[in-house]
Amino acid sequence: MTAPIRVGFIGLNPDSNWAATAHIPALRSLGDSFEITGVANSTPESGRKTAQALGLKHAFDTPADLVRSPDIDLVTVTVKVPYHFELVSQALEAGKHVYCEWPLGNGLEEARKLATMAAERNLVAVTGTQARAALEIRHLRKLIADGYVGDVLSTTIVGSGGNWAYQTNAALYYLFDKTNGATMLDIPMAHTLAALQDVLGRFDVLKATMMSNFDTVTVTDTGEKKPKTAADQIMMQGRLASGGALAVHYRGGISKGTNLLWEINGTEGDIQVTADLGHAQMAQLHIKGARGQQSEMADLMPDASLYNGQPDFAGARNVAGIYAMLARDIQEGTSTAPSFQDAVALHEILARIETLAATDG
Structure with a gap:
């Protein structure tokens, strides 16, 4: 043993x-x-x-x-x-x-x-x-590899960061200072991009914009307003190595709508992944799809038995x-x-986004 x-x-x-x-x-x-x-x-x-x-x-x-x-x-x-x-x-x-x-x-x-x-x-x-180890991401990768959507034409992600809007508590204030390396780009967007690469392959970042609606953040514990240097709106356009179009938008705070919406559109069908938070690494992901003559999306989740013996928290x-x-x-x-080499490759993508956003700005 x-x-x-x-x-x-x-x-x-x-x-x-x-x-x-x-x-x-x-x-x-x-x-x-x-x-x-x-x-x-x-x-x-x-x-x-x-x-x-x-x-x-x-x-x-x-x-x-x-x-x-x-x-x-x-x-x-x-x-x-x-x-x-x-x-x-x-x-x-x-x-x-x-x-x-x-x-x-x-x-x-x-x-x-x-x-x-x-x-x-x-x-x-x-x-x-x-997020790369999520049962749902592994299942999604297989669906794409098996040709569920045919050739991938485009993919679009809209995610909410939860933090990085206009208020926080004292324990999480460090997230709002970009010098700490824990911004919305560094955490939820990066985790989701890592999963995206596992599903759809490598991609090139062609254009990026980073901006802020808020320059200060209210610390709810004390009511104090503090500087905020981390962006609360991040938009990126790119191209999959396979040829499809890629668009990603992360926004600070929480939406009253869908907080993670990932669509994959292909020649034979479409897949939609949703969650109640834009952190693919820790939110429960839900997968639906439709192909061929289907007019409405149906459940495409992994077999329920795969969750047996696993922690309830995603x-x-x-x-x-x-x-x-x-x-x-x-x-x-x-x-x-x-x-760590995989991590370097992901850090390189984030650096590319920041460089292009600075050039665009």
Whole structure:
């Protein structure tokens, strides 16, 4: 029997945040493949509180102590983006496999440096673009590959970011400062573009516009108005490598209509993907389609049995999919999970969008 992969978290609190709501149920759904072994937080006290609450063996005083520990095989980094480079670098230098939440780095150059470090050390280094592991995205990819819509003529996405409009709370204000690398472009739009590439293949970005309806944001905890430098309207036009047209529009806040609408139009049929939030990585996706002589769209969801034993929360279910691939890569020497090199390619797309938007503006 293969020994479980021992996971150490940098940035895990039992009461809140993405690690607790997505990573912990994801790992627990995978049986004996993983053992959640230790944690290091911003303070030793926080780490001890988390370890006690979750029944972990180790609470490390610092991230450096965690990555050096012989009891840790895989380091999972789930802190804010500005800290990714330092912490992931430490883990790689210590010879540990890494799961880093997306974005990999605060910008393209940091991502490139981390990818080089991982390759030089021959480590399994994975980035959490977990929409790529969604059951619905895998099913959608098969539908397209099997010719459900025929030749793809065009695809259009409209998504709501949830954040990045005119108000937020203090804990999320950092998202509204573009220097932190956690903007609407960096997070929901990037996650969705990663999934789009898996379904429809590579694409070229031809034109982009980024703008803001709001230059300040109200922090609801205090009523204070603070500067907002992250765009709340992002529009991109492109061309699929297969020849089809591509249009993407992400908008800040929440719409009273459909908050994720993705249409794929082809010579033989059409597919529509919807969700209640523009974050394809954590929203429950719904797929409908029609082809041939059909006049109304019908359900095209994956077989219901595929969801058996999976976490109810789509975000946790998708993260579990990434961990399952990661385990196979560590144990069998494969390369199936989204790698740091994949992350660099996605960062390059975002940099291209920003460059074209600056030129357009």
